[in-house]
Amino acid sequence: MAELTMVEALNLALARAMADDETVLVLGEDIGRDGGVFRVTDGLIDRFGPERVRDTPLAEAMIAGVSVGLAAQHMRPVAEIQFMGFLYPAIDQLVNHASRLRTRTRGRLTCPMVLRAPFGGGIHAPEHHSESMEAMLAHIPGLRLVIPSSPARAYGLLLAAIRDSDPVVFLEPKRLYRAPREEVFDSGEALPLDQPFVLREGDNVTLVTWGAMLKETLEAAERLAAAGAECTVIDVATLKPLEMAPILESVGRTGRCVIIHEAPLTGGFGGEIAARLADQGLLGLLAPVTRVAGYDAVMPLPRLEEHYMPSVDRIVTAVERVMSFG
């Protein structure tokens, strides 16, 4: 048992999956000798060789498309897109192929691939390197979308994604890549997909979020607890398919919900959760369902990015507002 960063935990999961199953291979730009620009694939080429740890030419649509072909032929490709900002050319393959190969062929061909990409802001990265556009992917039927929020969940969820028989997009909140650390045991045990994690329980307000915003959300919950407001904090983890039961259950208890995400507000995935509450949970609501999100503006360059991303303050203010009702 060791205290690992998320990068190390992901690396451990990849090594584990490759050791356990020889159909698993990793591919992407700079994932071989360089070990990936964030080092998630560090050392894998030495252990598993360049056939299974395969640097690709610079072409994201191709990376996704080749992965579909590999997966249809019973391999389990784990492809890396270097940053989410470069994932868009791969969307065609996700929508038109990966997510529907099984449906189109009535199960004759399947697509057990994983597409990994770091996403999100807060590390003062160059233009196009800090966006959070997970909602675009969460709308694609037949696709799973998974976002870990800690090293241990990264390990267990990545294993689950690789073992799943269907395509999974696995977005990694790069702001959490190097801190905090967490105990991660290389047990080979996957965490369940399609299930939110309840990270903190409290009876006053339900805070729902995913990825890097867990950091600010848990901090806000801490600060609010000191002021007497007890929050339940739920990490959605698998955005698609969305399992609402724990969220409905919690909001049924608290009557209040604040949803937090880095992505722009409009069309963000928080809207889906709020909409479900407005339908299935309306009668129990004591206060408006509030979202604290990125603005509907282009993610600014580093000098302004901190103003773009939801802060602990903004979360606390939103909670205070919903607490002021009823």
Add this chain to the structure above:
Amino acid sequence: MAELTMVEALNLALARAMADDETVLVLGEDIGRDGGVFRVTDGLIDRFGPERVRDTPLAEAMIAGVSVGLAAQHMRPVAEIQFMGFLYPAIDQLVNHASRLRTRTRGRLTCPMVLRAPFGGGIHAPEHHSESMEAMLAHIPGLRLVIPSSPARAYGLLLAAIRDSDPVVFLEPKRLYRAPREEVFDSGEALPLDQPFVLREGDNVTLVTWGAMLKETLEAAERLAAAGAECTVIDVATLKPLEMAPILESVGRTGRCVIIHEAPLTGGFGGEIAARLADQGLLGLLAPVTRVAGYDAVMPLPRLEEHYMPSVDRIVTAVERVMSFG
């Protein structure tokens, strides 16, 4: 004044825009001599010549990218993507360039382009030709997303989109391309962008939708009126930026809202509207905000597509359900 189909109205708007402004040009696959596979650009090549009515090689990312370059150089390209199912390779250009060229350069370079594409089901088209993925585009900051729902609105909104100084994605509900007809006057007058249209007023329930689903929605409203339930019907028209005022105002009056769209439920744009109601309109809600949408399944081939798309029956049932509250 003539009774036109939506295709004819769009054609009229394009001809008008090209006659008024020589910087306007149209480009895309088969839009020249063939007049577009749906004939939206019919005859334009004869009138404006092959320089301004330009067939492109088969490459959607290129079509979008070249349009960005043209627009940055003070032209007003109106690009056609033959079907929305082939628009995905162009998303990279929309997210990373078109929508942010103005922001990136603090207004030095701008991108007054329009990207048109037919979308939606119901015409028994082949695989990949019937999807509705507008929500993916409605999440992109800096982009406008406009969807007409009748010939006259198609004419006025397309003119507005072409004249707008910023990029607009203009999705055309192809199920409405050939019927119904509507009087369209070639006045050269644009309709306002960023404003929903209230198409019917009623005090019991607010129905919110866009594009082809207006047909079923208005039919449902008719049927419900006969049974004593009066519906307000709102055509959102500009999904992004979303102007909520008329929707909030109406739901404030009716206390009940059903949102209808063809696109898959989860992550669909209906979620955004429901979420806004759950926040800004919660206190006036008398019943759960309900969405009638496509299922979270891959759009089936024609034999099952009618079961996928929201029917008048499903809308009526949803309205009856929200009417049963309080």
Add this chain to the structure above:
Amino acid sequence: MDRTVPGAAKTGRTHAILRFLRPDGTAIGGLPGFASDRKEMAALYRLMVLTRSFDEQAIALQRTGRLGTYASSLGQEAVAVGAAAAMRPDDILLPTFREHGAQIARGVTLTELFLFWGGDERGSDFAGPREDFPVNIPVASHIPHAVGAALAFKMRKERRAALCIFGDGATSKGDFYEALNVAGVWQVPCVFVISNNQWAISVPRAVQTRSDTLAIKGIAVGIQGVQVDGNDAVAVREVVGEALEKARHDHEPSLIEAVTYRLGDHTTVDDASRYRDDAEVGKHWKEEPIARLRAFLTAEHGWSKDEEEDLLTEIREQVEAAVEAYLATDAQEPAAMFDHLHASLPPALAGQRAELAGKDGGDG
């Protein structure tokens, strides 16, 4: 074999086209071995005639509202059938919407094809070639799949190849170039066949690209490009066969441009008279592949009128039986749209499936 500039075509640098049969069906010297095998040649011919007959029937069904939009392969039968005939059963085919002939040659049933074009996913659940890809509609997007599948073969040390067919229009798309480029770098057992029918809907070849030939595009990615007469089934089969051998044994990918012509409309919703001259089409009818092969069969193998008639009867019966089976196939249950969405239905979607199964219009 006819090479206008001997040896040059293989480099992709000239217009030299590989050809064994002249348009009138007379042979050019040095025929490949299989061309003297009467049974094999008759089988090739049969598949081409069957393909054309299937095409006609599909169009008739579409015209009477019993099939969806359909893309005929009229005039291109030699490319599809010739290429597929060169394959081994455990190779895999990645076709587009115009390679019915290749699918038929691979063992996809006519009923399955009708089902697919009739709007039923079960048409892509082939009983025969289980690992072949379904018909690809987003142009060129299946080309990287071929590379991925071929890489799987190579990694598993299987002597198999992936054969990917697509049109001249497809060569303008990034997918084409990106996939061929990585196939070159990785050296995977993949054969890329361009069925260059001179048109992409209304866009002629010259408006797609300014390159001398399409085969020459191989140079850009370091893989060999060859131009072959796509209306000569013998040449297509031979050239594709050679390329498949190189793929299977040396892991060397190649690009083959089969030069042919689309004699029909783009699809049943297209009207080609809007954008191309009848005269051009008339000219190309003189080069069409079935008459050519029949002339060769007759001259070289004594193919008789009786044999021809028997064949046509047999084919008519086979196509009619398939139509009947297709029309007798009920649609799937609506809830079937959830049945292959994931390996098993996520609990979060159970409600939607139930709604659809029960048709109760619930809350989604």
Add this chain to the structure above:
Amino acid sequence: MDRTVPGAAKTGRTHAILRFLRPDGTAIGGLPGFASDRKEMAALYRLMVLTRSFDEQAIALQRTGRLGTYASSLGQEAVAVGAAAAMRPDDILLPTFREHGAQIARGVTLTELFLFWGGDERGSDFAGPREDFPVNIPVASHIPHAVGAALAFKMRKERRAALCIFGDGATSKGDFYEALNVAGVWQVPCVFVISNNQWAISVPRAVQTRSDTLAIKGIAVGIQGVQVDGNDAVAVREVVGEALEKARHDHEPSLIEAVTYRLGDHTTVDDASRYRDDAEVGKHWKEEPIARLRAFLTAEHGWSKDEEEDLLTEIREQVEAAVEAYLATDAQEPAAMFDHLHASLPPALAGQRAELAGKDGGDG
């Protein structure tokens, strides 16, 4: 000019490289006219030295936390500066993240460059070349922009050209191919320059593509490809200049592969020692462009020690002044992120902007 195989390089078929200056700075016969113009050559040299000095300063600022991740152009100065020097003011430049030299030559100020790399959008609001594109980060995605802009020039009958620069890695992307293909078909005034520095982060040229050269890729789209010694500023300027003339006057696009080498890390967050040998880098230092041009200047134009020292002093002062101006520039107001989102702020977004301006944590 040195052409290993005379006349062959222009067809892209061989490894022949156009070159005027040997690595030691000695000239090969037939120098272009501008090479004998002392002032022009000194100006070229000055821009290259300035670029390197800017690079060093940027790295220093990054190391001390005062600049963001930065991509040095060490060793590639001749490509960027040589290409930009061949442009006319009303041509436009579409650069990537490694063409600081080209931007500087075009008149983008050092302060603007620092601002951009320091994370401030105002750095892309150049006071100088108003129609040049900003730095492009998503690799190859700016290449179609060049075609679009060039088409606008052609349609308006302006004698201008678009010059687009990108790396060897960019040539693997569909955008590159799709854009060049349509440029070929449409014949637009566009010059595509590959700054082939042999690496795309950790991926060497041989893993990007199996083509003989990158210039040869022009054949696939029917446009001329040329290989030029990218460490020879005279050759780059001459070849790009010729290509720009053909573009402006004949609307003929071309592809130029400038062969150079990335002497530094990929960026300030990269550690190239993980994936490449120091020995390889050492070898390439012997070919680097600034020493080469200085040797030429000294030998041919009597460039003196004093002049060199004056130049270095002038440049040091210019760079220091720019750093100061950069560090003295306050960040924009947070609400500025809404100010250029659309031509005018849609009312629907007024609330968000107000929240940000008032920092009141409202309901978004």
